[in-house]
Amino acid sequence: MRQLMIAASAAALIAASSIAALAAEASGAIASVDPAAGTVTLDSGQTFALPASVDAASLQVGQQVNITYEEADGKMTATEVAPAQ
Numbered sequence: 001m002r003q004l005m006i007a008a009s010a011a012a013l014i015a016a017s018s019i020a021a022l023a024a025e026a027s028g029a030i031a032s033v034d035p036a037a038g039t040v041t042l043d044s045g046q047t048f049a050l051p052a053s054v055d056a057a058s059l060q061v062g063q064q065v066n067i068t069y070e071e072a073d074g075k076m077t078a079t080e081v082a083p084a085q
Contacts, residue, residue, distance in 0.1 A: 026067045027084055033059045040081070042067070048078040 028042035035056040041047040048069055050056055059065070064084035069076045 022070055023068055023079065024071065026069065027065070030059055030061050030063045030065060032061060033057075040065075040067075040078070046076065048076045048081075050078050050081070054078065054081050 026042060026044070026046055026048075028044050028046075030040055031043045031045075032041045033039075033056050034041075038050045038056055039047050040050060040056065040059055042065075048067055059081065066082050066084050067078050068080040068082075069078045071077075
């Protein structure tokens with residue numbers, strides 16, 4: 001039973017690490033916001049799709065932000081947009 005618990009714990013840790021590894025972060029100043037398309041572009045040229053939970057109209061050009069995102073099929077989708085500290 002103990003070996004089963006150790007194996008299950010190890011598998012859970014590996015799975016959690018794999019999920020966390022998929023998220024990435026970017027920081028910079030907002031270069032443009034397109035509320036109609038639901039995207040924000042940083043001064044680095046990176047463009048992120050915004051989730052429904054982020055109000056694009058609240059983002060301002062020039063604002064310093066930290067973006068947590070996931071990338072799939074060449075598309076970067078923000079999971080969180082926060083003001084830079």
